[in-house]
Amino acid sequence: MTRSERGRALAASAAQSSGTGAGSVEEKVEEQDGMEQAEHDLLADLRRARRSLRLQGMDQPPAVARLALGQRIADAVATVMGSWTFIIVQSAILFVWITANLVGTMRGWDPYPFILLKLALSFQAALAGPVIMMSQNRQQDIDRKAAENDYRINVKAELEIELLHEKIDQLREREVLTLTEAVRTLTELLEQSASGARESNAEGGRPS
Numbered sequence: 001m002t003r004s005e006r007g008r009a010l011a012a013s014a015a016q017s018s019g020t021g022a023g024s025v026e027e028k029v030e031e032q033d034g035m036e037q038a039e040h041d042l043l044a045d046l047r048r049a050r051r052s053l054r055l056q057g058m059d060q061p062p063a064v065a066r067l068a069l070g071q072r073i074a075d076a077v078a079t080v081m082g083s084w085t086f087i088i089v090q091s092a093i094l095f096v097w098i099t100a101n102l103v104g105t106m107r108g109w110d111p112y113p114f115i116l117l118k119l120a121l122s123f124q125a126a127l128a129g130p131v132i133m134m135s136q137n138r139q140q141d142i143d144r145k146a147a148e149n150d151y152r153i154n155v156k157a158e159l160e161i162e163l164l165h166e167k168i169d170q171l172r173e174r175e176v177l178t179l180t181e182a183v184r185t186l187t188e189l190l191e192q193s194a195s196g197a198r199e200s201n202a203e204g205g206r207p208s
Contacts (some may be wrong), residue, residue, distance in 0.1 A: 039159055046156040073136060078135035081128055 067075075080086050097117055101110045110116040 039162070043156065043159040043163065046152055046159070049152065050156065068115070074131050074134040074138070077128065077131045081132065 035158070094117070096115065097110070101108075101114065
């Protein structure tokens with residue numbers, strides 16, 4: 001095989017490969033839909049909500065400082081009654097009360113079965129139960145809002161990553177298209193050089 005024939009074969013294979021590559025890349029670009037419009041809108045809404053929360057956090061005091069008096073009292077009662085200090089102190093008071101009414105100076109004031117003590121403990125349970133429930137309900141609201149905030153952050157991160165992947169894919173496809181155009185240009189130049197070589201060989205082989 002002569003040099004001109006090898007050049008023509010190389011040019012034909014390059015042209016075929018470049019045409020196939022360009023076709024596949026264009027089909028891939030057409031088939032890729034990327035993120036839907038609803039996802040773009042959701043991402044924009046999450047960005048605005050996150051930005052407004054950051055600005056609100058800078059402009060306004062923390063939520064703890066805006067608690068009502070009843071909420072602060074409920075938190076304080078739940079904190080005190082849910083500690084070992086309260087259990088030890090209450091146990092000591094009950095022991096002193098029972099001992100004083102049995103063998104001490106208060107003997108006979110609240111005799112067995114300690115009806116007055118039971119009444120006091122019943123009042124304590126009746127008042128402490130709702131107060132502790134108020135504190136627990138408020139803590140549940142805080143946890144629910146934190147969970148919703150975490151969910152929004154996770155959705156926003158997922159959409160941001162998907163958008164980043166989409167941009168990277170677009171850049172990669174543009175690079176492939178650029179390389180395809182460069183191969184096509186080189187193929188045309190190679191074809192032109194091969195045709196010029198054929199013409200020069202034909203002119204050189206003519207008898208003078």
